[in-house]
Amino acid sequence: MAPCMNSMQLVEKRNLCIEPSCMVYWTKDGFGNEVQYGSYNQAHDKFRIESSGVVKCGPYVLPELRPNPIYLAPSQHTYYDHSFELWVHSFVSTGMDSVTKSVAILHNVHDYLTYKKFSTSNTTCAMDVFRSREGVCQDFAHVMIAACRCVGLYARYVNGLVLGEGETHAWVEVYDGSCWKGYDPTRDCCVTWGYVKIAHGGDVGDCPSNRGQIYGNTKELLNIKTVLKEL
């Protein structure tokens, strides 16, 4: 729920405010993301989480020596079939280097899909989007990840914030042989400036903004609002 600390992103200040108040523990998950967890076990009619802070951003490159091979394997949301492979090979050739491949995939995914709000849900996978050709940032990211993995590039899903948007955003990191670099297929650009990373994983299932359980007989309404400003 809070921006992560790494070599390109310095967190100067962060605050987590939870209502009704309860104990919150900080830990890390299997992908190296920071996780805050806790529980509140009395009756309540709302639950509010406010996370705020100040982040200093550097150039978007994350060096890593040996990326985890799970970022090469199809996951639940990024599974693909033969027709998808054919499509990807129509614009990626084996002779290209990894950055050229990534950029080709970035543009083609962006051109192939149309952005349409509420057209998909959080269970939609890359193949569904490949067929319907419409989706939101999460779906753009999944299609790009699937395409990268099918030509042998390590790719992972990133959850974060971006300037000029009122919700969380999703983009992709691709490994170029020494570093992870960011690509935003929704906006058709390489990630440079104005992106604040929160978490990453194999696909959206690995790094949702929040998850939990509520016991009781009631309707649940989830609202997410984000504000990101340049200082």
Added chain:
Amino acid sequence: MKELLAARDTVNVWMERYGVRFGVYKNGVFNEQIFPFDSIPRKIPADEWAMLEKGLIQRVKALNMFLYDIYHEKRIVNDGVIPKEFTYESKGYMPDCDGITPAKNVYAHIAGIDLVQDKDGRWLVLEDNLRIPSGASYPMIARKVTRKASPQTFRDNLVADNRNYGDMLREMMDYINDGRGINVIFTPGRYNSAFFEHSYLAEKTGAVLAFPGDLVVENSNVYYIGINRRKHRVGAIYRRVSDEYMDPLAFEPSSLLGVPNLMESYRAGNVGVINAFGNGVADDKGIYYFVPKMVSYYLNEEPILSNAPTYLPFFKEDFDYIIKNVKKLVIKDVAEAGGYGVMFGRDMSPERLEEVKNLIIQDPRRWIAQEVVDFIDLDIIDENSNPSPRKCDLRAFVVTGRETKVWKSGLTRFSRDPHSFVVNSSQGGGFKDTWVMEK
């Protein structure tokens, strides 16, 4: 032996009273049935057992080393011994477990290895079960009851005592437990197919039988909520619930069975989970093919036990062979267990054969093919009180704590009808006692 057969009815009445049942779900309806017991035991001679024991220990050691490797350095994949398609793409591989070392570095605490003996007397491994292999309680109770019904039998025959399974488990749990908490057996509840076993093992190991809702995680520690809501710290959980339902926050969010944040406590090393999370990657039917290779790779030894002849359509050569010979092979879905997703080529209509071929062509990674092993028949006493041959397999239980040990007994299952090769209890089969002979 004669006394034992004469006491057959008494044994069955007692077994029924003890509640030796097996629940089967069919079309969403839960039915409890008596797990049919046959009084003629399977005998395994001492020398044969000695060989089996060595082979099983070797195999389970290699599997444990593989699990550590695949969630840490991944040497076996990097060295090209196992293709990555069979590890990271396996449904049993859990990315969340990457880098976690479970307590005392044991993954498969309780392994259930399914074997058959072919007509030449050779033992072949059919399957490794490293998640939550069930079945040990049935031979335990059967021995207890038959011993009561016919004590003479066990004076006349030199049968290895198998009453130590509870102690073996207890010893292993104490070793995994960091000593600051209690041992629990975590059951999904009364409507699980193996509930009899959960309660029986809790009794035999002296562990607390915990139900969903009895366990909570606070500040990375697991607690059992006891009488007056008093909290007792838990050091080891022998869980009888599959991985994906164990922690609704880390895995399947709709699970009401699990313990929220258990994964966090496990990652912090505050609780031992038996068997470890993520073991599914090693008992996948696809990875089974590579187990003899693991033995040579990690232990630098010749594998003592062999697999049934297996082909992976993933490899070109095997693929061609399968497509040509599908009629005489048995095709298995790698993701299924309990006798589901098993298809015998010889029982299929020509149209169905074509369908199956297409399935294999579409997704080669999902299937394996095996030669049909003509394994031995053992006599059972059928409904008309006549001896009648049935196909039998053996599930051996291998427990790993400080050391790896094989329980001197096992679950011998037989198929319900004389022509079937499927012996799984979920498919209506029965079981026999397994006698490991002292001489």
